[in-house]
Amino acid sequence: MTNALFPANAAPIKLYGLALSGHTHRVRLMLSLLDLPYEEIVVDAANRAHKTPDYLAKHPFGQVPLLDDNGTVLWDSNAILIYLAGTYDTENIWLPKDPLAAAKVQQWLSVAAGPIFNGPCVARLVKLFNAPYDPDKAIESAHTTLAIMDDYLQDKAFLCAERPTLADIACYSYIAHAPEGGVDLSAYSSLKNWLAKIEALPRFIPMQSTKV
Ligand SMILES: N[C@@H](CCC(=O)N[C@@H](CS)C(=O)NCC(=O)O)C(=O)O
Known part of the structure; x- marks a missing residue:
């Protein structure tokens, strides 16, 4: 059973990240807690894949994590948490409206x-x-x-x-x-x-x- 607010035929959310990055982990954790389908793309940091023109076009600071939700591209782990909660929190508990x-x-x-x-x-x-x-x-x-x-x-x-x-x-x-x-x-x-x-x-x- 996946998140009821996630469109049935949409592709999984893409998370560009690194296994040992805590900033990536907080997003990965939130995706899991919200039961969202996602695939993780490991950024080849050793070969500076996060500093290529293509990556910098998506993330001007060339960092992980980066999220691509069917064309909605976002960087900064805390900003991504706000987006995920605002878009996919079925119970409205993670980010209060008040x-x-x-x-x-x-x-x-x-x-x-x-x-x-x-x-x-x-x-x-x-x-x-x-x-x-x-x-x-x-x-x-x-x-x-x-x-x-x-x-x-x-x-x-x-x-x-x-x-x-x-x-x-x-x-x-x-x-x-x-x-x-x-x-x-x-x-x-x-x-x-x-x-x-x-x-x-x-x-x-x-x-x-x-x-x-
Ligand atoms: N404020 C950023 C910080 C992200 C960050 O520091 N990412 C590190 C990995 S944990 C990184 O990409 N470092 C490579 C660099 O800054 O060039 C966020 O919350 O996403």
């Missing part, structure tokens, strides 16, 4: 694009791909953000509501994989409970782990 509730989800999309990127994501980029960032600064920044989130989640099931929203999906991937960047999660019990609740959702799919 402006205040929607703004509260947006707060966490900004946390995902800012502090979570600069902390756990960058620490992992250094460890896995030798990215040219300061690892100590990224690990310290990760702990600052994770401690705030752990405290915030002490009396909450999810970031914005009793049910998961896009806020949780945007923040999940790089926090779940923070240990791969040398960021120890053991002190953050609320955060670990929150990760487990996301992992227990029907149709949850994990991101590939690495040996680091």
Whole structure:
């Protein structure tokens, strides 16, 4: 049974991504949670396929993920989450229509694009791909953000509501994989409970782990 809002004869949604990219994972996870048909096209990053004129015509920053939903082309993982929820959320739970509730989800999309990127994501980029960032600064920044989130989640099931929203999906991937960047999660019990609740959702799919 696939998503009731997805046109019956339409081709599967195309997701251009990378297996170890948390930005790609958050989109892959949302596609799965919404039970949408999709095919993933692995971008040949080693050969800089994401910097070719063809790819740059679709994504001016030459990054993954990129989504192509039968000709509707979108880049930026958080923007893609908003599109998917707005178009295919049969229950209207992932992105509330109420402006205040929607703004509260947006707060966490900004946390995902800012502090979570600069902390756990960058620490992992250094460890896995030798990215040219300061690892100590990224690990310290990760702990600052994770401690705030752990405290915030002490009396909450999810970031914005009793049910998961896009806020949780945007923040999940790089926090779940923070240990791969040398960021120890053991002190953050609320955060670990929150990760487990996301992992227990029907149709949850994990991101590939690495040996680091
Ligand atoms: N704000 C972007 C960030 C995406 C991003 O940083 N993607 C990385 C992989 S995780 C990438 O494509 N890096 C290659 C590059 O920037 O050239 C999003 O949310 O989609």
